[in-house]
Amino acid sequence: MDTNRRNFLKVAGISTLAGLGGTAVVDRLVAGAGMAQASTSTSHGTEQAGTAAKAGATRYGMVIDIKKFYQDPSLGEKAVKACHQAHNVPNFPDKRDEIKWIWMTKFENAFPEKPNLYQDEATANNQLPILCNHCDNPPCVRACPTKATFRGDDGIVGMDYHRCIGCRFCMAACPYGSRSFNWRDPRSFVANLNRDYPARTRGVVEKCNFCVERVQIGQLPACVEAVSESKALIFGNLNDPNSELRKILKEKHTIQRNPSLGTLPSVFYIV
């Protein structure tokens, strides 16, 4: 090959410049990708913060006064009955088929993370109502492959039975056992059909819907209405600092079911 020192230096110089420029371009690209990554992580952060990002919007919640349910066991019965009547919830004779929307249970079952060796008598002998927590960060919604369950703009975690394929991922994801599967056709197990509300079919998962069909037309949930005189159940907007709900939360010490999971439940209990 015919070359001399002058040409060799020219080629080497240009190659060095191109190399430096090339690395600069590569650096830019890497930095750009890094920035993109950073921006996704921030958006993820706000999503996780949940409440802060959604402030201002409606987020429905409930306060349950456990003491009132201990004092008057008929309250729980009334609330459960009103709910089941309003939503055509079937009553299966076999416990394995049970469909749960709102139901009465012992304190240690509702709050297994708060065991007490020396339980007081009222707690030991009575039951309290539990229902879907309508979490602000609902794990069931993340698990659902068809988006049949979703968090509405008002904070209600709803079910769209048209889309439910019955995979039961949501039941596995829900840490509160609030979801039930229809193993059998429930229609014939509903005592008094409410003809203004649909029933369900075999093969779908169902749960408490916070009476979305009543709340969105300005009524109170059926269970809250059934025990309205006792004020044992209070329903309202958690994002409105002047709501009755928030006033109670400000006055009284309340607990949520297993808050350490980070699901941000919207149902609070006055112990």
Add this chain to the structure above:
Amino acid sequence: MYDSGKIIPGLIIFVLFITIPIWYNRGGASTAPKIELPKDAKTCVLPAAEIRAEHMKLLNVWRDEVLRDGKRAAITIEGKQYPKSLMLTCMKCHTSKKQFCDKCHTYASVEPYCWDCHLAPVE
């Protein structure tokens, strides 16, 4: 043609066999079903031709608006309020599923799954 005595009757039998749906349903299937319209309601939420062709799409739109978007405001037609609901609007006028829905659906051989969950009026 060899064996024309076997081939021609065979062809005739074959043609008759594959055209069974045509001649077996001759007459009966061509008459459109007569549906029973509500007596006390004169207007529907859409003009007759449109609702006939588009009712399934309208029901899907209503379902998504009500259930997923929470837009439950009733629609107003000629001063009358209609909630966006199969059970609370459609079936309040068309009080007989058997005489209204089923007649066309059976004729057209469609089996909508609405009634797996939704409740038809008592007949």
